Amino acid sequence: MRAISIAEWVTAVSLIMAVASPLPCLAQRGNYGQSPPQQRRQVYPYQNRGPAPRGPQGHAGDWLRRYKDLPPTEQQRALQNDPQFRRLPPGRQQELQRQLQHFSSLPPQQQQRVLNRMETWEHLTPQQKQQARQIFGEMQHLPPNRRRMVGTAIRDLRAMPPQQREQIIGSPRFRSMFSPRERDMMRGATRLPLAGPEGGRGEQSPPGPQ
Template identity: 45%
Template sequence: MPSLLQFRTLARLASAGIILSSAMTTALAQSGSARRAGVALRAPVAQSRPAPGPQPNRNQEHLAQWMDRHSNLTLPEQQRALENEPGFRDLPPPTQQRMRDRLTQLNNMSPEQRQRILDRTEAMERLTLPQRQQVRGAMQQLGGLPEDRRRLVARAFRDLREMPQPQRQAILDSDRFRGQFSDQERSTLSNLLAVEPYLPVRRPNDGTTYGK
């Protein structure tokens, strides 16, 4: 049975993941890379309360599992199932509504886009609190850039991600790269590359992996 905390994580990660979706999904997702929306509510990236270690509690159901278990239901039926989760009605009304909205949003996505969100949610579930904070910081840096620059940085991240570490650093330190990206943008790239092992990669032949 999913815990309420898990659902809340879902709602928040879906939102944090929207930054990743809008900027990085365009570029990151091409190499494979949320406020969460549905169910596994463990503390979101933005949550400050202590979170469990990398391995989820056995009695906690993750968002991907919840969505799979309820995939045969219509959206109204999923909404009712969500509202019947233990602890849901104890949440503040705005939080309840955010979770309903995120569930609707997931249902309105294409299967591929929804799977990317679920992969990111699952990846975040498995991180320790310090790792989640590190990812959150990198994503906030990316989200703080102007949209056109954010897309360029995300595209550069996608390309650098495919390179071995020595080559990455050589490119980051090159005069050409320094001329193309500001100090802030290169710092953002460095931080994204630092959390790269925690980010899921969709590979066409072998499914989802993490990092390289």
């Protein structure tokens, strides 16, 4: 593995997997009728963690590009033999192994989509990366069914122009389906240039300091 930060790899893959899967548009779905649950304000572990450490060179997607065509067993072996991986706590090792297994199960087109979006991740500013980590941490604390609904809404909203996106988030329909906190997650996630509409480049952000 080239000199990259595996901690950054885990964060980037986790975030990008959350928005990479193509799903039908909101207008075609009928499973958004559940009302948002009453939610208490919580302190999220991702919120104040600060930027993940980086290796001296390389991008978070470099390792995947290098090993993506190997069989899954060889990918796992290469990961387990990596010195950076061995220095991670067991919980982080398991998280990384799960993400690699999930990536390996994706069809080639979707794997390439993830790699492209990881490249976009590299050009986020430190502030944007921290905001993305915070949003992801908040989403992880939602109940699974709410997390799926919010994630699907984020993917669909990304395909809209910003003005239409805000109109949808503030619409009576969304206010009845999603809590204020969930809608804030949508606003924050869709403002980040983490992924664009399918087949397009999406909103672009100038490269920031790494």
